[in-house]
Amino acid sequence: QVQLVESGGGLVQAGGSLRLSCTTSGRTFSRYATGWFRQAPGKEREFVGRISWSGGFKSYADSVKGRFTISKDNAKNTVYLQMNSLKPEDTAAYYCAADIGNLWGSTSASEYGYWGQGTQVTVSS
Secondary structure, eight states: OOEEEEEOOEEEETTOOEEEEEEEESSOGGGSEEEEEEEOTTSOOEEEEEEOTTSOOEEEOTTTTTTEEEEEEGGGTEEEEEEOSOOGGGOEEEEEEEETTOTTOOSOGGGOOEEOOOEEEEEEO
């Protein structure tokens, strides 16, 4: 079993920054990829970014590329999502997920078997 807990969400003005954290427990941290997804009210869950088990590979959705950065600290069993230049359209619940079967991760939410409870990010204009 893998447990994931997100934190760091909140209310921020457009142009501001937030850093989300995803802390994992229950299995050896370094053996799976981690993805970040978000879901706004009335919309489907969408891919934000992913980081491989080694941390050496990352990819991002076009909508956040250049503004968001994913990193990980294996010693703390934590993956971070640094969000800069936030826009109102970034408002959503943000989720981290673990992809046990694919160490490189995936852009598809259906590939991830373990999910956190989500943290709300609201960007005001």
